[in-house]
Structures are given as structure tokens and as C-alpha cells.
Amino acid sequence: MSGSDFVEMFVGVGASRVRDLFKQAKEKAPCIVFIDEIDAVGRARGKNVGFSSNDERENTLNQLLTEMDGFGTNSGVIILAATNRADILDKALMRAGRFDRQITIDLPELKDREAIFNVHLKKLKLDPALDTSFLAKQTPGFSGADIANVCNEAALIAARHNKKFVDRQDFLDAIDRIIGGLERKSKIIPPSEKRTIAFHEAGHATVSWFLPNANPLLKVTIIPRGKALGAAWYVPEERQIMTKEQMMDEMASLIGGRVAEEIINNKISSGALNDLERLTKMAYAMVAYYGMSDKVGNVSWYNFQEDGYQLSKPFSEKTAEMVDQETKVLIDKAHQMAKDVLESHMDGFKELANLLLEKEVIFAEDLERIYGPRVKETEIKEPAKDSPEDAGETEVHETADAEKQ
Ligand code: ZN
Numbered sequence: 001m002s003g004s005d006f007v008e009m010f011v012g013v014g015a016s017r018v019r020d021l022f023k024q025a026k027e028k029a030p031c032i033v034f035i036d037e038i039d040a041v042g043r044a045r046g047k048n049v050g051f052s053s054n055d056e057r058e059n060t061l062n063q064l065l066t067e068m069d070g071f072g073t074n075s076g077v078i079i080l081a082a083t084n085r086a087d088i089l090d091k092a093l094m095r096a097g098r099f100d101r102q103i104t105i106d107l108p109e110l111k112d113r114e115a116i117f118n119v120h121l122k123k124l125k126l127d128p129a130l131d132t133s134f135l136a137k138q139t140p141g142f143s144g145a146d147i148a149n150v151c152n153e154a155a156l157i158a159a160r161h162n163k164k165f166v167d168r169q170d171f172l173d174a175i176d177r178i179i180g181g182l183e184r185k186s187k188i189i190p191p192s193e194k195r196t197i198a199f200h201e202a203g204h205a206t207v208s209w210f211l212p213n214a215n216p217l218l219k220v221t222i223i224p225r226g227k228a229l230g231a232a233w234y235v236p237e238e239r240q241i242m243t244k245e246q247m248m249d250e251m252a253s254l255i256g257g258r259v260a261e262e263i264i265n266n267k268i269s270s271g272a273l274n275d276l277e278r279l280t281k282m283a284y285a286m287v288a289y290y291g292m293s294d295k296v297g298n299v300s301w302y303n304f305q306e307d308g309y310q311l312s313k314p315f316s317e318k319t320a321e322m323v324d325q326e327t328k329v330l331i332d333k334a335h336q337m338a339k340d341v342l343e344s345h346m347d348g349f350k351e352l353a354n355l356l357l358e359k360e361v362i363f364a365e366d367l368e369r370i371y372g373p374r375v376k377e378t379e380i381k382e383p384a385k386d387s388p389e390d391a392g393e394t395e396v397h398e399t400a401d402a403e404k405q
Contacts, residue, residue, distance in 0.1 A: 003040030006060050014060030022067040030076035038081035044090045068098045107143055110136050116144050120151040127167035138175055150174045181226015197222050197230040202353035203260025204232040209367050210341045211249035212375040221361045244292045251334035254279045259338040283330040293326040
């Protein structure tokens, strides 16, 4: 069943459906009951006081809890439920004897993705030279549904080009499309704006190239795609924790686009919206969540209220001010780092931007040709077993579309 099947506007219907479900389960034992999207009924009680419709949901949840208690360990019924929001479930649901085992299903890792690709590729006519492990490597952070989507898109792209089978390029185009949205080659951008975008993206690329802890660059494009007018694509590092140095380098790369505009045009544009938004969040997180500011100290107010602490603001006005100041200090530092990099590699930076204007897409190889090999990460590598295969999504630094703002 789906969790929402229990939710009804009529009083008592949800609870009676729960009773009915468990009655059937007992009759049919041994059996498995699977409730999808359990959060529809299992949300924590008493959070939205004042909504009368909630009473009915609470009754349903109470009935569910009662019924689950009524099962002996040997009654031959296994109850499973799924949710994306385990954090908002009522704690009583997770007590012993109820849903007392949790299985976290993370995004698929390299080997998992390869296996998922193999499932979805069966239906397609493929280029015999196609390498599935290559596809798995190109899709870090993709869910199973995303991978299914890649296969479908790739087939559509191949068909549009009247190909007899789907080849590697079709898959690459499909992956780009899913990460960045549809390419809009027909979108008309005035030359002066195009130049700004090229320098902006070259700024991201150059800064990240010279900061050893930033994510390695994959390619840079100034072809409008989805909402973005240009983008620098990175291969996300396979890390689960980030050091302060990595975060600073990351922040400097983020602001690199804005700094490039300052240097080249002597004025700034709205194109850095997305960059600045991420930069601000990261800087605040460093100060208020990760304890990375000396002045504010080793404190974290992460998830304070959600965990039931009633303090509406667990810090004083003075501390709040200090958090703001320290955030600004970090952002200013990232700005300076980006500025230093760009100013000391002006020739290469300009060459890169012009190359980008000419070719519209450039790759890590082009940067290597201009700047020489990238400085390796200074961090000490952990033993292989501790480093998970991949973390997070493919990072894209976008220039926001001016017309959307
Ligand atoms: Zn940008």
C-alpha cells in the first residue's frame, strides 16, 4: 500500500483501513506488508497544532502503532515501509517491535551504477564498442531513476540523428542534458554578453585549476543550457568530509566568476547569483555548523530546533553579529584568493577566455596546455577502504540566466 491510501478526509476511515490491512495480513500469513511513502501517515504527532485535519492522521497513526504492537514475533508477517524523510517520522514508529531496523539506501556507487546501467541498456541497440563502466564513471551522484533517464535520452538522441545504434557520444550528450538541461544553441546572446560569460566561466576554471583542494575541472562551456548561460563542470572528489582548506578553495572557485568580471569589465553583473548563493550558504555553514571560525569557536547550531530544543535562538544577538562578521571574513578571504590567482595568471586567463569564445566548449586538456599540469591535492590520502567511491553530485557552477531574474 501507499501511505497516502490511509489518508482520508472522513473521520475514522484511515484507522479502519489500517485495521483491515492488518486483518488481511494475519489471514494471509506468511506474508510481507509493504507501505510506500510511510511519511504520509507516519509524520511526527503534535507538530502542527491547530490543523483539525491532523487529528484524523494522528488517529490513523495511533491505529498503526497499536496494530504493530499486536503482532507476535512468530505470526509470520513482515512489515516494511519506505520513505525519503525518515527524519520527520514519529519516533514511536521506530521503537523496538515496530519499524526497528532501518536500511539506508544511498545513491548508487560506481559498481551499483554499472549494474543499473546493464539493466536499462538491455532494451537498447548499442554500439558494440560501448563500455558500461565508462558510463558508470561519468554519472557520479545519479540515482537509479536518473540512469534510466540517461538511457532513454541517449536512445532519443541517437534516433534523432538517424543512427542505427546508440553510441558513446549519445550517452555523453544525454548525461550533459540531464545535469544541465537542454542545450539552447538557438538562444541569441549579444557578443558583449557572450564575452562576459566567457570570462566569467574562465574565471571559475582558472581559480579551481590553481587551488589544489578544489574539485578537478572536467569542462567549461558557454553554450546556454537550461537556465544557465554557461557552466564549469567538475568531477566531484570522492570525499565524505571536507577540510577547511578544501572548503576555502571551493569557495574561491565559486567566486572566481564574479572576480573575473570585476577584473575584465570593471563592473559586476547578476550572472553570479547561483555562485553567490552557494558561497554564502557554505560560509555560514563553516561558521555556524562546522565550528571553523576561531572567533565563534567550536559550536554548531545545526538542526537545533528540529531535534526538539526549544530555544528559538540558541545564541545571543552579539554572537549572531559575530557569525555574520565571520561569514563575511571568510567570503572576503575567498574573494582575495580568487583575485590573487587570476591576477598572477592574467595571460593564461585571457587566452582561456578567448579559446572559450572561439570553441564554446573546452576541456581539462585545454587548461593543461595553457597552464601546465594541475597542482595535486595537498591532502594525505586515506587508505582505500575508507574512501567511498563517490560523494555528491557533479558540481556545476552556473551563470544564472539574466532574464529569469
Ligand atoms: Zn559562475
